[in-house]
Amino acid sequence: DIQMTQSPSSLSASVGDRVTITCRASQGIRNDLGWYQQKPGKAPKRLIYAASTLQSGVPSRFSGSGSGTEFILTISSLQPEDFATYYCLQYNSHPYTFGQGTKLEIK
């Protein structure tokens, strides 16, 4: 199985900050990676797929990059509604696997 190592596990930041979250795959997954946002008590919401394709309707302050084994989610200027938990997902091979999650909290 492909292991996804996500870092950091938690992050404290302020409105307007630029933040980055990293996911590393235990083997190459091309660009078969998505990023998801989840708020407490809610279903996840996809932000990015194919490593860098922004889901329609998602603000352009979110961006994704990377290929192979290292991937980055960047939020260019944090907004109050961005405080949530973020997960990466690899779908290169079964079983699909998520990273452990990054909880983004208000400083």
Added chain:
Amino acid sequence: EVQLVESGGGLVQPGGSLRLSCEGSGFTFSSYWMSWVRQAPGKGLEWVAHINQDGRQKYYVDSVQGRFTISRDNAQNSLYLQMNSLRAEDTAVYFCASKWVDAPGTDYWGQGTLVIVSS
């Protein structure tokens, strides 16, 4: 309006069985792969299983292989998860989802149904 509505969760004893259902509306259910994703209390997300459009291709996470069966009825716009030999570690909120991996366009998720495995 697109909706995915799960049902069938509840409290079950270890070793017991439960069948989850997910009814879709507002989109062409039969055109998409359908998935189950779960989240144990206070934990991260885990992909459980998915099924292709005609039901012939099915994939499972190793921990449920042989115990859970995913199926669908396109005439009823419904997805199912038959869960047998349940264990405490299967306790989670189970979400059904569609278009959530690599399909372009909006992803669809249900609200989740809670399964508690406990004596």
